[in-house]
Amino acid sequence: MAETSTDSAASTTDTLAGTSTPATESSAQDAKLPESKRWADVSDDEKDDLESKIDSLAIEEPKKVNEFLEDPEPSNIQAVTSGDTPYTSAKRFEDLNLSPELLQGLYVEMKFERPSKIQAITLPMILTPPYKHLIAQAHNGSGKTTCFVLGMLSRVDPKLAAPQALCICPTRELAMQNQEVLERMGKYTGISSTLAIPMEDMPIGKIPPVTKQVVIGTPGTINKWFTAKKLGMGAMTILVFDEADHMLAEGGFKQDSERIMKGIVKISPKCQVLLFSATFNDAVKDFATRIVTQISVNEYNQLFVKKEELSLDSLKQYKVYCPDERSKIMVIKDKILEMGQKVGQTIIFVKTRNSASMLHKSLVEYGYEVTTIQGALKQEDRDKIVKEFKEGLTQVLISTDLLARGFDQAQVNLVVNYDLPLKYDTRGEPDYEVYLHRIGRAGRFGRKGAVFNLLCGDRDDMLMTKIENHFNHQVTEVASWESDKDFEDALKKAGLM
DNA sequence: TCAAGAT
Numbered sequence: 001m002a003e004t005s006t007d008s009a010a011s012t013t014d015t016l017a018g019t020s021t022p023a024t025e026s027s028a029q030d031a032k033l034p035e036s037k038r039w040a041d042v043s044d045d046e047k048d049d050l051e052s053k054i055d056s057l058a059i060e061e062p063k064k065v066n067e068f069l070e071d072p073e074p075s076n077i078q079a080v081t082s083g084d085t086p087y088t089s090a091k092r093f094e095d096l097n098l099s100p101e102l103l104q105g106l107y108v109e110m111k112f113e114r115p116s117k118i119q120a121i122t123l124p125m126i127l128t129p130p131y132k133h134l135i136a137q138a139h140n141g142s143g144k145t146t147c148f149v150l151g152m153l154s155r156v157d158p159k160l161a162a163p164q165a166l167c168i169c170p171t172r173e174l175a176m177q178n179q180e181v182l183e184r185m186g187k188y189t190g191i192s193s194t195l196a197i198p199m200e201d202m203p204i205g206k207i208p209p210v211t212k213q214v215v216i217g218t219p220g221t222i223n224k225w226f227t228a229k230k231l232g233m234g235a236m237t238i239l240v241f242d243e244a245d246h247m248l249a250e251g252g253f254k255q256d257s258e259r260i261m262k263g264i265v266k267i268s269p270k271c272q273v274l275l276f277s278a279t280f281n282d283a284v285k286d287f288a289t290r291i292v293t294q295i296s297v298n299e300y301n302q303l304f305v306k307k308e309e310l311s312l313d314s315l316k317q318y319k320v321y322c323p324d325e326r327s328k329i330m331v332i333k334d335k336i337l338e339m340g341q342k343v344g345q346t347i348i349f350v351k352t353r354n355s356a357s358m359l360h361k362s363l364v365e366y367g368y369e370v371t372t373i374q375g376a377l378k379q380e381d382r383d384k385i386v387k388e389f390k391e392g393l394t395q396v397l398i399s400t401d402l403l404a405r406g407f408d409q410a411q412v413n414l415v416v417n418y419d420l421p422l423k424y425d426t427r428g429e430p431d432y433e434v435y436l437h438r439i440g441r442a443g444r445f446g447r448k449g450a451v452f453n454l455l456c457g458d459r460d461d462m463l464m465t466k467i468e469n470h471f472n473h474q475v476t477e478v479a480s481w482e483s484d485k486d487f488e489d490a491l492k493k494a495g496l497m
Numbered sequence: 498t499c500a501a502g503a504t
Binding site: 218220253401402422 | 502
């Protein structure tokens with residue numbers, strides 16, 4: 001199977017293959033969506049026969065559909081479209097009516113060959129008029145960024161010096177990363193962009209109104225600029241929420257996100273809204289579809305993946321029982337750091353800023369070189385640590401959930417959960433979404449990767465079991481936390497040694 | 498708790 005886009009493609013190990021969705025089931029689900037037609041992908045046993053089959057299934061008014069979302073691989077992605085706009089899956093970027101400059105960016109600068117699966121399905125939905133909103137879920141490392149960056153770049157008029165595309169992200173790091181992708185992909189288009197993240201020593205009055213065409217930033221600053229009339233929304237054609245489930249979650253960025261969304265749609269009613277994430281729990285999914293119908297009369301498309309099929313096959317997950325906290329540090333020191341060095345870069349996730357500092361201190365005392373990132377650091381330091389890690393100057397990075405989402409570094413093939421992610425409002429409930437995002441930092445674009453969950457005590461054991469059940473995926477136990485051989489075998493089984 | 502940000 002050909003690797004598609006070298007950078008952000010699902011490539012060979014996409015894990016979407018799964019059970020088929022019978023037509024009857026789809027019809028039943030359709031009852032809940034009276035205004036929508038459901039297109040369910042019917043994968044069957046002929047998994048090798050990729051080219052000839054169109055597995056899409058039109059439930060209602062099949063005559064209106066001549067060709068449809070032909071999935072290049074059998075999968076269980078479910079797309080629901082509203083109205084009667086037919087979409088054809090894009091086999092090549094040429095199928096998308098992109099400008100020659102954009103194609104040049106894709107092929108020459110990004111070195112992409114053809115759309116990944118998620119790109120093949122969503123790009124026609126994003127780029128075909130009438131422009132409908134889109135709620136799209138796709139696996140970690142499958143090329144979501146390319147979808148919305150391409151969407152933004154192709155909707156901007158390069159001759160108009162006004163903000164026309166806005167992308168909102170949960171962290172500054174992700175905003176910067178997305179801007180870099182946009183700048184590269186749009187290299188030949190002449191489209192300009194700016195970051196809307198907090199700037200030190202820059203009173204709002206001193207900032208001139210934005211004339212850059214694409215704005216990428218964090219919710220607080222975007223709202224601030226908007227309120228101060230520094231960011232005009234009159235020419236906005238496309239609004240993107242990266243990590244949309246988090247941006248819309250209760251107790252998260254919900255208020256800010258809603259305010260921005262409603263503000264823009266009020267001024268630019270035709271503005272297209274794209275919501276992208278690897279995870280959408282049921283509550284957020286409901287809210288997302290509700291808000292999208294509330295903000296405007298525009299129709300919308302949606303795309304979801306079953307939770308059981310979200311953990312990547314290219315990732316091998318392990319659990320390590322540790323008798324106490326100290327043995328966790330020993331595992332990091334003697335196993336992860338000693339052996340992990342040989343196989344690539346490592347991210348160690350911890351729950352709090354405090355434990356990040358503690359772990360950092362211990363490891364440095366033992367003479368290891370590690371860096372640590374968390375939100376309390378000065379922006380300057382955060383930037384430096386990310387930069388060094390991305391350049392490969394540092395091998396091991398300790399992080400809070402600051403980097404759990406979206407952080408894209410191909411060389412990371414080891415993720416360690418020093419603590420398991422926990423939902424804060426419920427007692428003893430793991431945060432399944434954060435778990436999935438954390439482990440998705442390894443094994444990007446179908447590469448091999450390993451995850452080590454360090455467990456200590458009954459509570460961790462219970463959390464791990466819940467995670468296993470939730471994703472219906474058994475996590476392999478490393479027999480002894482003290483055995484070099486066990487860890488070596490684990491890395492070998494993960495394909496890393 | 499974490500994150501962002503206004504305060």
